[in-house]
Amino acid sequence: MSAGRDIDALIEMLAKLPGLGPRSARRAVLQLVRKRELLLMPLADLMHEVAVNVRECTRCGNISEGPVCPICLDQKRANGELCVVEDVADLWAMERSGNFKGRYHVLGGTLSALDAVGPEELRIPDLVQRVEDEGVTEVILALNATIDGQTTAHYIADQLEGTVRLTSLAQGVPIGGELDYLDDGTITAALRARKEL
Amino acid sequence: MSAGRDIDALIEMLAKLPGLGPRSARRAVLQLVRKRELLLMPLADLMHEVAVNVRECTRCGNISEGPVCPICLDQKRANGELCVVEDVADLWAMERSGNFKGRYHVLGGTLSALDAVGPEELRIPDLVQRVEDEGVTEVILALNATIDGQTTAHYIADQLEGTVRLTSLAQGVPIGGELDYLDDGTITAALRARKEL
Ligand SMILES: [Zn+2]
Ligand SMILES: [Zn+2]
Numbered sequence: 001m002s003a004g005r006d007i008d009a010l011i012e013m014l015a016k017l018p019g020l021g022p023r024s025a026r027r028a029v030l031q032l033v034r035k036r037e038l039l040l041m042p043l044a045d046l047m048h049e050v051a052v053n054v055r056e057c058t059r060c061g062n063i064s065e066g067p068v069c070p071i072c073l074d075q076k077r078a079n080g081e082l083c084v085v086e087d088v089a090d091l092w093a094m095e096r097s098g099n100f101k102g103r104y105h106v107l108g109g110t111l112s113a114l115d116a117v118g119p120e121e122l123r124i125p126d127l128v129q130r131v132e133d134e135g136v137t138e139v140i141l142a143l144n145a146t147i148d149g150q151t152t153a154h155y156i157a158d159q160l161e162g163t164v165r166l167t168s169l170a171q172g173v174p175i176g177g178e179l180d181y182l183d184d185g186t187i188t189a190a191l192r193a194r195k196e197l
Numbered sequence: 198m199s200a201g202r203d204i205d206a207l208i209e210m211l212a213k214l215p216g217l218g219p220r221s222a223r224r225a226v227l228q229l230v231r232k233r234e235l236l237l238m239p240l241a242d243l244m245h246e247v248a249v250n251v252r253e254c255t256r257c258g259n260i261s262e263g264p265v266c267p268i269c270l271d272q273k274r275a276n277g278e279l280c281v282v283e284d285v286a287d288l289w290a291m292e293r294s295g296n297f298k299g300r301y302h303v304l305g306g307t308l309s310a311l312d313a314v315g316p317e318e319l320r321i322p323d324l325v326q327r328v329e330d331e332g333v334t335e336v337i338l339a340l341n342a343t344i345d346g347q348t349t350a351h352y353i354a355d356q357l358e359g360t361v362r363l364t365s366l367a368q369g370v371p372i373g374g375e376l377d378y379l380d381d382g383t384i385t386a387a388l389r390a391r392k393e394l
Contacts, residue, residue: 004251004260004261004262004263004266004267005262006243006246006247006250006251006262007247007251007260007262009243010240010243010244010247013236013239013240013243014240016236017217017221017225017228017229018221018224018225018228019216019217019218019220019221019222019224019225020214020216020217020221020225021216023216023377024214024215024216024217025216026286026289027215027216027286028214028215028216028217029247030260030284030285030286031214031215032214032244032247033247033251033260036248036251039210039213040244040247040248041245041248042210043207043210043211043244044241044242044244044245044248045241045245046203046206046207046210047207047229047237047240047241047244048238048241048242048245049203050203050204050207050226050229050230050237051233051237051238051241053203054201054203054204054230054233063201063204063227063230064201065201065202065203065204066201069201070201087227088227089223089224089227092223180220
């Protein structure tokens with residue numbers, strides 16, 4: 001570009017973020033530079049903090065500023081319900097819907113023959129262990145309504161059959177739909193109408 | 198949200214950037230955390246560098262990693278042509294078009310009675326001074342085709358009349374159009390067909 005090496009590098013790096021292309025990255029950098037004290041400095045500090053402190057919750061796979069995330073630490077959420085989601089974005093979507101009071105288990109993806117993703121890559125063994133250890137009474141499979149999502153749900157149901165009540169989100173999740181794109185009301189409705197597997 | 202104070206703050210701050218809303222900010226944070234070493238750490242460092250080092254070029258108003266920007270430092274660009282733009286985004290748009298070989302003067306906005314922006318707020322006195330001091334032979338007014346942009350162009354033309362050749366971008370700039378939204382070819386065509394004021 002024409003302003004210097006660091007600025008060009010910053011534009012290039014921001015343009016890699018989801019939702020930003022080169023043009024919005026340029027606009028973003030100009031705004032950051034214009035609001036150095038109010039936006040750029042705090043953002044740099046915050047990113048540094050997050051880079052140093054944030055990791056995966058060792059229990060559920062949520063991202064967390066300590067070894068165990070706030071949801072796993074919250075004793076009020078030990079109600080025996082465990083909601084299995086594909087990734088952290090889906091966990092956040094469930095939380096935004098505001099109606100689930102239990103805990104989560106983040107798989108970190110779905111089984112996929114094509115991408116050679118097996119159960120070991122997905123925290124499925126951890127899930128089986130948690131159901132044994134944590135007094136779980138119901139596992140809610142909140143996986144996306146995709147082929148891989150449903151294959152994964154069936155595999156997990158097989159693993160847990162007979163040990164626990166198994167349900168899945170039902171009404172309201174459109175075919176092929178992804179949780180993170182749904183409005184809160186739809187998620188709430190799907191949770192209320194969850195059905196036995 | 199559900200992951201911690203710093204993460205929530207980071208999402209909130211990123212959502213303020215142009216082009217990002219809350220949803221893409223959440224996605225961005227998840228990607229940043231996933232790519233801690235490759236993306237989050239370097240981005241935090243780069244933002245810190247930029248926050249510390251980047252300022253306005255004291256000559257032209259471009260943003261710059263030193264007191265004077267690379268364009269003003271480049272002796273090959275001292276060809277007597279000075280292109281006046283509203284803001285740095287417009288300077289970058291001109292540079293991307295790749296056909297202007299002179300230097301710039303960034304006004305930092307347009308005259309506006311409504312917003313009480315007068316010539317003193319806009320580096321217009323600096324512009325008159327530069328034309329005197331720097332052997333400028335032609336001032337190209339590359340202001341946006343908006344009412345305020347054209348008002349500002351006329352004001353500057355009045356100030357400089359008789360001291361220098363005055364031109365403006367012409368063919369190709371659509372009515373109400375903003376430079377930063379135009380493709381490079383259009384800008385090049387407008388530059389080639391520039392006309393005397
Ligand atoms: Zn957790
Ligand atoms: Zn400069």
